[in-house]
Amino acid sequence: MKKIVTLATLSLGMATPAHAGTTALVGATAIDGTGTAIEDSVILVDEGKISCIGTADDCKVPKKADIVQLAGRYVTPGLIDAHVHFAQTGWLDGRPDGLNAPDIYPYPETMAALQADPGRWHRAYLCSGITSVFDVGGADWSVTGEHATDTDRPDRARVRAAGPLITHASEYNANYVADGHPEFAPFLPFDTDDEVRAGIAHLQAIGSNAVKVWFLKPKPERREELENRLLLTGQLAKQAGLPLIVHATGLDEAKAALRAGASILVHSVDDKPVDAEFLDLLKANDTVYTPTIVVGEGWLRAMAAVATGAAYNIDDPGKCVDDAIIERIVTPERLKGQAERLTPDYVVDRALAIGREQAIMAHNLRAIRDAGGRIVTGTDAGNPLALHGASIYWEMEAMQAAGMTPVEVIEAATIAGAKAMGVDGETGSLTAGKSADLLIMPDDPRKDVTAFRLISHVMRKGTLYEQHELQVR
Numbered sequence: 001m002k003k004i005v006t007l008a009t010l011s012l013g014m015a016t017p018a019h020a021g022t023t024a025l026v027g028a029t030a031i032d033g034t035g036t037a038i039e040d041s042v043i044l045v046d047e048g049k050i051s052c053i054g055t056a057d058d059c060k061v062p063k064k065a066d067i068v069q070l071a072g073r074y075v076t077p078g079l080i081d082a083h084v085h086f087a088q089t090g091w092l093d094g095r096p097d098g099l100n101a102p103d104i105y106p107y108p109e110t111m112a113a114l115q116a117d118p119g120r121w122h123r124a125y126l127c128s129g130i131t132s133v134f135d136v137g138g139a140d141w142s143v144t145g146e147h148a149t150d151t152d153r154p155d156r157a158r159v160r161a162a163g164p165l166i167t168h169a170s171e172y173n174a175n176y177v178a179d180g181h182p183e184f185a186p187f188l189p190f191d192t193d194d195e196v197r198a199g200i201a202h203l204q205a206i207g208s209n210a211v212k213v214w215f216l217k218p219k220p221e222r223r224e225e226l227e228n229r230l231l232l233t234g235q236l237a238k239q240a241g242l243p244l245i246v247h248a249t250g251l252d253e254a255k256a257a258l259r260a261g262a263s264i265l266v267h268s269v270d271d272k273p274v275d276a277e278f279l280d281l282l283k284a285n286d287t288v289y290t291p292t293i294v295v296g297e298g299w300l301r302a303m304a305a306v307a308t309g310a311a312y313n314i315d316d317p318g319k320c321v322d323d324a325i326i327e328r329i330v331t332p333e334r335l336k337g338q339a340e341r342l343t344p345d346y347v348v349d350r351a352l353a354i355g356r357e358q359a360i361m362a363h364n365l366r367a368i369r370d371a372g373g374r375i376v377t378g379t380d381a382g383n384p385l386a387l388h389g390a391s392i393y394w395e396m397e398a399m400q401a402a403g404m405t406p407v408e409v410i411e412a413a414t415i416a417g418a419k420a421m422g423v424d425g426e427t428g429s430l431t432a433g434k435s436a437d438l439l440i441m442p443d444d445p446r447k448d449v450t451a452f453r454l455i456s457h458v459m460r461k462g463t464l465y466e467q468h469e470l471q472v473r
């Protein structure tokens, strides 16, 4: 006789571990990033992988299988956040280039605490339904740490990591290294060709999965020099066998990145509408575009909280945000007076600028979607109020509000993200042979991606968790 495991009997506060036998998820509507759906589906899971997915005729349930009845529920692949930073907290204490408060939150202490417990972000990701992440910038430990090198396991999100950013904005390094802790500096210099060669050699030596350039708007007198160096960086990255990832939020800088062969743009173009030249370059390169629509608003809300002393109302439906970070977010008054520019007028000016940028970002996202560009979901988690895990809902809903359909957003947050990370052979879709990384929810996400706020279960590598087991509170 088959053992019937209902959702009720799974509510025992214990994860169902991947085991020698088969787990059969029966009766749900299985949805992929492709827009195709299987009603009344059967998903068989063996040894951490999907062994069969289809109808009851396609996938015969073995007699000894553990059966999980899911009639009326929806199953999707686990979410992928293709832009996170393990070496940032989600608050201003992790960004001394933005607000330096060494007496309140000494950066080396913040960094040491993050390095000591990167598991907090793994917990936040799984709790939020995120089963893979791309860490696109941080100190060496963000690549070499065991949290990033041993992630093919059910208690962690799968990680790829780029490591330190190559940038000409080296003046920002001062706030990171002035305290005598160069090991925590997230930047490599970009002021000579030899520096770039040395930087890429360093990234190769530590095992980075990409070369990331932080290409802030150059001063006019340096533009030609730096664009040429970006071209060289693209060539050297290619020789090293590493994809080139570029932070470039201006249209001119983004085009320079595309000419250099960028595989991924990690942000929207937010200063001007994209033009035909940009779209042609993007398509010719097959470059991935990560809109990160909400991170600027997160910065604004964090600055406003400090300027006014009124705490941000944390949006964390799954109760996944790390307690130590919440404690800092709800006490913004500690940072009052730490940055003279944080006046009410400054906040108003930034709010107007962010509103304009968001309108341009939405326009550009639609233009890239209409041109058939590759769009991937990324939150920039770790930046102020871009909270690890929880911010994925905010970002997906912003993509939907900008004009993408829910199915397009699901694709961007699953299979497209897996391709961007180079892990689509392992995850990103409900496909036999791939890791059993999937989510169960009561509402249909094809109607509205807010359905992901209410996930009831997360399966990572065949281990099925009730969402409440993963909550931190």
Ligand SMILES: [Zn+2]
Pocket (backbone or CB within 6 Å): 083, 084, 085, 136, 137, 266, 380
């Ligand atoms: Zn970032």
